[in-house]
Amino acid sequence: MEPIRRDYISLAHTAVKNGLLTDERPLVGFVDINGVKQTVAALKEAFPDHFEHYFAVKANGMSAVLKLLRYQGMLAEAASPGELQQAISAGYCGREIVFDEPVKTRSIIRKVLSLGATLHVDNFDELDRIKKLLPECPNHGEIGYRINPQVGSGSIKAMSTAGLHSKFGVALEDEGNRERILQDYANHSWLNTVHTHVGSQGISFELAAAGIAKVVALAQEINQRAGEQRIVSIDIGGGLGVNFLSDEVTPTFVEYADFLNHKIPQLFSGEFRVKTEFGRAIMAKNGCILARVECTKTSGGRHIANTHAGAQVATRTVFMPEAWPLRLSAFDPNGDHKTGNHVEQDIAGPCCFAGDVVAHQRHMPKLDSGDLLMLHDTGAYYFSNPFFYNSLPAPAVYGYDIQDNGEIELESYRHQQTIEDVMKLIG
Numbered sequence: 001m002e003p004i005r006r007d008y009i010s011l012a013h014t015a016v017k018n019g020l021l022t023d024e025r026p027l028v029g030f031v032d033i034n035g036v037k038q039t040v041a042a043l044k045e046a047f048p049d050h051f052e053h054y055f056a057v058k059a060n061g062m063s064a065v066l067k068l069l070r071y072q073g074m075l076a077e078a079a080s081p082g083e084l085q086q087a088i089s090a091g092y093c094g095r096e097i098v099f100d101e102p103v104k105t106r107s108i109i110r111k112v113l114s115l116g117a118t119l120h121v122d123n124f125d126e127l128d129r130i131k132k133l134l135p136e137c138p139n140h141g142e143i144g145y146r147i148n149p150q151v152g153s154g155s156i157k158a159m160s161t162a163g164l165h166s167k168f169g170v171a172l173e174d175e176g177n178r179e180r181i182l183q184d185y186a187n188h189s190w191l192n193t194v195h196t197h198v199g200s201q202g203i204s205f206e207l208a209a210a211g212i213a214k215v216v217a218l219a220q221e222i223n224q225r226a227g228e229q230r231i232v233s234i235d236i237g238g239g240l241g242v243n244f245l246s247d248e249v250t251p252t253f254v255e256y257a258d259f260l261n262h263k264i265p266q267l268f269s270g271e272f273r274v275k276t277e278f279g280r281a282i283m284a285k286n287g288c289i290l291a292r293v294e295c296t297k298t299s300g301g302r303h304i305a306n307t308h309a310g311a312q313v314a315t316r317t318v319f320m321p322e323a324w325p326l327r328l329s330a331f332d333p334n335g336d337h338k339t340g341n342h343v344e345q346d347i348a349g350p351c352c353f354a355g356d357v358v359a360h361q362r363h364m365p366k367l368d369s370g371d372l373l374m375l376h377d378t379g380a381y382y383f384s385n386p387f388f389y390n391s392l393p394a395p396a397v398y399g400y401d402i403q404d405n406g407e408i409e410l411e412s413y414r415h416q417q418t419i420e421d422v423m424k425l426i427g
């Protein structure tokens with residue numbers, strides 16, 4: 001077993017010292033501020049300057065996170081009216097936003113066009129709506145089809161967006177579609193970008209590159225047909241996977257960039273501006289959850305730890321445990337890292353359904369009542385994307401920064417929801 005990172009131990013000590021975990025607040029989330037800065041720097045360094053990096057807001061739409069990312073030079077990809085508002089509130093202006101909502105109303109189309117944000121068109125019906133709204137919105141930004149290159153699925157079906165029957169984008173290989181796309185671009189000079197996103201987590205470099213290559217070839221064909229550079233930018237989506245099994249960052253942005261450069265050199269020639277939309281690869285490893293172990297017991301001879309971290313903050317892990325395993329670390333009530341006395345145990349959450357277990361038969365130091373449990377790599381799609389089952393509140397979140405003297409400075413990113421907040425939410 002690899003040794004635990006020192007900052008995780010400091011974080012547990014800091015949480016105990018500051019009394020962050022209480023009866024009223026038995027669970028908190030953390031964002032590693034310095035880690036976020038380093039990750040964004042690594043992303044920018046991996047790709048040439050004509051690449052523009054839009055953060056997928058759904059991965060972590062917290063205001064403090066979006067502001068931190070913006071300060072590091074990220075742009076924003078929004079996929080719902082709420083995410084759009086989160087991006088705007090965090091300071092992203094029209095052209096710094098791309099909008100990818102799969103199911104758009106006329107009102108939101110009008111709003112996105114008026115903002116001057118980039119609008120990705122999901123289907124032919126939607127294009128007809130946009131055509132009608134366009135005269136009202138002369139200051140619109142770039143507009144283009146989202147293409148489903150139909151290259152197949154990755155290892156997690158629910159995360160794959162480029163299968164034959166995917167619900168996303170225009171199916172490139174369906175009969176007549178390619179021709180219709182080419183004609184639309186030829187007829188409308190305001191159609192000037194093209195988008196694809198092959199999927200998230202479990203998508204191989206090969207599969208992503210195969211999808212992107214098809215879209216680059218399409219863009220070149222569009223330009224040829226138009227007799228001019230109609231397509232000015234290509235959005236290659238996000239989807240770089242994250243290693244949930246250790247602290248190692250793999251694959252890296254550099255490895256992905258090198259692979260793409262080798263397979264699709266046209267992306268790197270400067271012929272098109274290129275947009276990316278990474279979410280998980282930016283935030284997952286820069287966040288963790290700390291939860292109190294309330295009680296333990298034995299059931300059918302198996303040790304069970306009843307903790308406060310379950311489906312309300314680890315929804316995917318609980319519902320699809322094989323696809324989304326999480327690393328867990330144990331700390332005693334003083335915040336000291338527990339290393340010995342390994343047993344096989346179930347790590348259960350607080351929700352009232354039998355499947356609310358974040359790890360089944362996990363071999364790890366035996367958890368006792370009052371211990372703390374850390375759920376690693378949960379900076380994206382975990383505490384930032386709560387599930388309101390059992391009227392459990394969204395937990396408090398802190399940003400943390402390690403000072404030169406080794407001390408951790410905490411910044412409150414979000415308070416835990418009050419019971420009143422939750423009651424208002426549920427109605």
Ligand SMILES: *Cc1c(COP(=O)(O)O)cnc(C)c1O
Nearest residue numbers: 056197200238239277278279280
């Ligand atoms: C979810 C999503 C992303 C981000 O995916 P990650 O796996 O988090 O990088 C990017 N673009 C679109 C269109 C998405 O739906």
